[in-house]
Amino acid sequence: MKRKSTILIVDDEPNWRTLMETLLKTSDYNLVFAENGAEGLDKAKALILDLVLTDVTMPVMNGFEFCRRLRKDPVLAEVPIVMITSLDDRESRLEGIEAGVDDFINKPFDGVELRARVKTITNLNRYRRALTERSRFEWVVEHSYDGYLMIDDEDGVVYANPQARVYLDVPLEERPPFAETFLALVKKHYQLDPQEAWAAWPGPADDLLQPPLYLVRPETPTSNAMWLQVSTLDAPASGDMNRMLQLRDITAQVVLRRDTWKFHSMVLHKLRTPLGVMLTSLELMADNALAMPPDKMAELAQTALRGVQRLRSQVKDVTDYLVAPSLAQEGEEIALAQVGRLVVDICAELKLQLVAAPDKDNLSKARITLSQQAAELALRQILENSKKFHPTQTPAIDIALSRVGPRKASLRLGDNGLTLSPEQLARVWTPYYQGEKYFTGEAQGMGLGLSTVFALVSGVGGSCRLHNQPTGPGVVVELILPLADE
Secondary structure, rough: OOOOOEEEEEEHHHHHHHHHHHOOOOEEEEEEEOOHHHHHHHHHHHHOOOEEEEEEOOOOOOHHHHHHHHHHOOOOOOOOEEEEEOOOOHHHHHHHHHOOOOOEEEEOOOOOHHHHHHHHHHHHHHHHHHHHHHHHHHHHHOOOOOEEEOOOOEEEEEEEEEHHHHOOOOOOOOOOOHHHHHHHHHHHHOEEEHHHHHHOOOOOOOOOOOOEEEEEEOOOEEOOOOOEEEEEOOOOOOOOOOOOEEEEHHHHHHHHHHHHHHHHHHHHHHHHHHHHHHHHHHHHHHOOOOOOOHHHHHHHHHHHHHHHOOOOOOOHHHHHHHHHHHHHOOOOOEHHHHHHHHHHHHHHHOOOOOEEEEOOOOOOEEEEEOOOOHHHHHHHHHHHHHHOOOOOOOEEEEEEEEEEEOEEEEEEEEEOOHHHHHHHHHHOOOOOOOOOOOOOOOOOOOOOHHHHHHHHHOOOEEEEEEEOOOOOEEEEEEEEEEEOOO
């Protein structure tokens, strides 16, 4: 539908406003009236104008001041202004030009001439606006993170923005039309999915009911998998038969859905295992309560208890992770000396061997911006991980405290357990990630221990690092913690 041109007519004489309405009241124009410059300025700011027709002599604000105000407004500065006036002296026209008037029509005027001038000016303004909008559109497309292509009815690429050329692995300096068709270009690097939908490509240009199309670049030793969604844009009707395509990188969404599914499966498996152990043991006890020997009954009770304890541990992992951000923001402090004592106490509780005590390094009076509850939770998660993933659940723990800057301290906790792969080291802080190569669910826990530590430490402005021991098996977790004002 063609948009009407909006014309603002500013004149204090009712008869002149009526005459202007009679001459210009057609289906092509939307007419808006104001009685003086002040009212005209208010209405102009609320509209998208194609033309202003204004008188000179008006109360409150005359036509010259009205024009000056329009030209100072960054939104209205380029609106065409025609001054309709009975003043035909040179000084008045010069003042009008200095105020920003584009053209003059003298009263009394010829109606046919007025309509012709208005039509010409509105058409030119539409063209100017179209060029401006096209320029802005082209800038947005050229800098877009999505790929945009235009293909002809023979599947030839006649336009491709820089991101589309990146996706198609076409040199940025190479300009369309390309020697190869769009389909030939994508087949070099991507799998077409679903194949049955791509089989009819390119199909009718107006077929908007086709299923979503995807391009999948499989994983390689040097790069991860990538998914692009191909959409046909419903462009306005035009004289050509070209089709506009959008290539959007949906890798993050696909990975998120995959990880969400993996998390759901992991939670079901992790919770189902202890629940199954508990229910099986309790059912056996209930069905054979009278005939079962006491020692067998005690064995089943112990099995059920272990299932309860494991289930409690799984649920606690989740709740600890959920409350970690609030614990990190409590604004409390703890002395580094107390951190060392917490490590000793937790090691004793978990029956871990502590082979190296914390360094003093003039830190006896230093305090870190972490509450005692948050510090204890972080240390417990790290030490429980050391025990859980040690081949015999008997790790040797060493702890070191040192100052790493005027306002930061380093807390290092090392063990002699497993050595991690580069992929494991890169992902250990990711929620629900577990380092076992295959998803068996046999490793206890929810994969939230180090994620909880990360949430606690980063919440107070600290950072976390993890690397393998340089001279033997095991890993070192290092927490960089901000020091409180001494």
